[in-house]
Amino acid sequence: MKQDMVEQKLRIGLIFGGRSAEHEVSLMSATSVLAALDPEKYEVTCIGVTHDGAWLVGEDVLEAMKTGRAQSLHPAVLLHDPAQSELFCIRKQDTGRQLEMVTRLDVLFPLIHGTNGEDGTIQGLFELADRAYVGSGVVGSAVGMDKVVFKDVMRANGIPVVRSTLILRQDFEHRPEAAIEAAEALGPYPLFTKPVNLGSSVGISKCVSRSDLMEGLIEAARYDRRILVEQGIDAREIEVSVLGNEHPIASVPGEVLPSREFYSYESKYTDGTSELLIPAPLEEEEVRQFQDFAVRAYEACDCAGLARVDFLMEKRSRRIILNELNTIPGFTNISMYPKLWMASGFTYPGLVDRLIELALERKAQRDRTEHRFWRDG
Ligand SMILES: Nc1ncnc2c1ncn2[C@@H]1O[C@H](COP(=O)(O)OP(=O)(O)O)[C@@H](O)[C@H]1O
Numbered sequence: 452m453k454q455d456m457v458e459q460k461l462r463i464g465l466i467f468g469g470r471s472a473e474h475e476v477s478l479m480s481a482t483s484v485l486a487a488l489d490p491e492k493y494e495v496t497c498i499g500v501t502h503d504g505a506w507l508v509g510e511d512v513l514e515a516m517k518t519g520r521a522q523s524l525h526p527a528v529l530l531h532d533p534a535q536s537e538l539f540c541i542r543k544q545d546t547g548r549q550l551e552m553v554t555r556l557d558v559l560f561p562l563i564h565g566t567n568g569e570d571g572t573i574q575g576l577f578e579l580a581d582r583a584y585v586g587s588g589v590v591g592s593a594v595g596m597d598k599v600v601f602k603d604v605m606r607a608n609g610i611p612v613v614r615s616t617l618i619l620r621q622d623f624e625h626r627p628e629a630a631i632e633a634a635e636a637l638g639p640y641p642l643f644t645k646p647v648n649l650g651s652s653v654g655i656s657k658c659v660s661r662s663d664l665m666e667g668l669i670e671a672a673r674y675d676r677r678i679l680v681e682q683g684i685d686a687r688e689i690e691v692s693v694l695g696n697e698h699p700i701a702s703v704p705g706e707v708l709p710s711r712e713f714y715s716y717e718s719k720y721t722d723g724t725s726e727l728l729i730p731a732p733l734e735e736e737e738v739r740q741f742q743d744f745a746v747r748a749y750e751a752c753d754c755a756g757l758a759r760v761d762f763l764m765e766k767r768s769r770r771i772i773l774n775e776l777n778t779i780p781g782f783t784n785i786s787m788y789p790k791l792w793m794a795s796g797f798t799y800p801g802l803v804d805r806l807i808e809l810a811l812e813r814k815a816q817r818d819r820t821e822h823r824f825w826r827d828g
């Protein structure tokens with residue numbers, strides 16, 4: 452009897468760390484999720500991804516990664532072949548390298564923010580391996596990550612976004628004066644400069660003058676081939692959590708009160724003084740508007756599982772502008788995404804359970820899709 456129960460446990464692969472500036476944030480998110488995964492229901496395998504992109508398994512992976520003792524861990528791989536898509540550990544032998552099976556995984560739970568975790572690349576591997584996984588697929592992840600394509604998709608769906616222009620790093624380096632001219636054509640300062648594909652405010656500058664703009668473009672160009680310049684808005688920052696696959700639901704909106712001039716990397720992670728207001732003080736009609744835009748944005752990008760949708764609300768006019776969509780938002784037990792659901796009737800472990808259910812539901816939907824085309828006669 453006991454044996455049966457053990458065999459029925461769902462095998463979860465929790466993947467964290469990663470090759471991004473949000474590596475440490477990811478370890479914190481994973482700590483909270485791991486604590487919330489009920490050992491009666493789940494058998495969890497932790498997979499730590501290093502800054503260099505190596506996958507590591509072993510004893511107490513999270514602790515080892517946090518304390519920089521990754522030498523005690525073993526390299527691991529997930530093969531793309533659906534028939535051999537167990538998690539394997541790579542053992543070095545005298546005769547070469549050998550793959551040793553660690554476990555088969557029923558659901559992969561990627562908790563890597565930003566590069567290679569939130570941008571569709573790891574999701575592509577899960578698709579090839581034909582595994583169930585938490586969160587958005589390749590398209591939703593990639594569109595959510597690309598600040599330029601994302602804004603174009605919003606515009607095509609009638610969802611308001613800020614005025615912006617794209618500048619290629621190569622063009623900026625060859626003709627900086629043309630880049631400055633294109634940026635200044637957006638309107639008066641302040642302007643924001645951003646790498647197109649990044650997060651955690653890394654490489655983002657608020658520019659109040661032409662010399663600032665020049666510096667901002669140089670800074671953003673360090674992190675991406677493509678640079679986005681946006682009109683700066685004097686705004687409140689409102690965030691909505693969305694949950695679901697085919698028919699997603701929206702949480703109550705929350706508000707961030709950044710500790711600095713804007714919600715910069717320092718203000719997000721190092722000062723520890725940015726405040727979250729839950730629920731955000733808003734009119735009823737505004738709440739509905741935020742929730743409607745959040746769900747529409749989510750559906751337009753074909754998201755699944757979860758996303759946090761972030762808005763700017765112009766202080767003077769109360770105009771609502773959609774800023775960005777994060778498909779793997781911060782997930783510690785004090786992060787905005789889960790806290791908004793806790794204010795909307797979920798418990799933290801209940802939310803984690805629901806995400807795993809949604810991963811299995813999405814996999815079942817995918818399994819119904821035919822991949823061969825037969826024509827009679
Ligand atoms: N157009 C803008 N106007 C005013 N503030 C902005 C604008 N764009 C970004 N910001 C500020 O910069 C922060 C980070 O920008 P965001 O686009 O959310 O990038 P990230 O993906 O790094 O979080 C925002 O939370 C906000 O404080």
Ligand SMILES: [Mg+2]
Binds near residue numbers: 651652761775
């Ligand atoms: Mg943001």
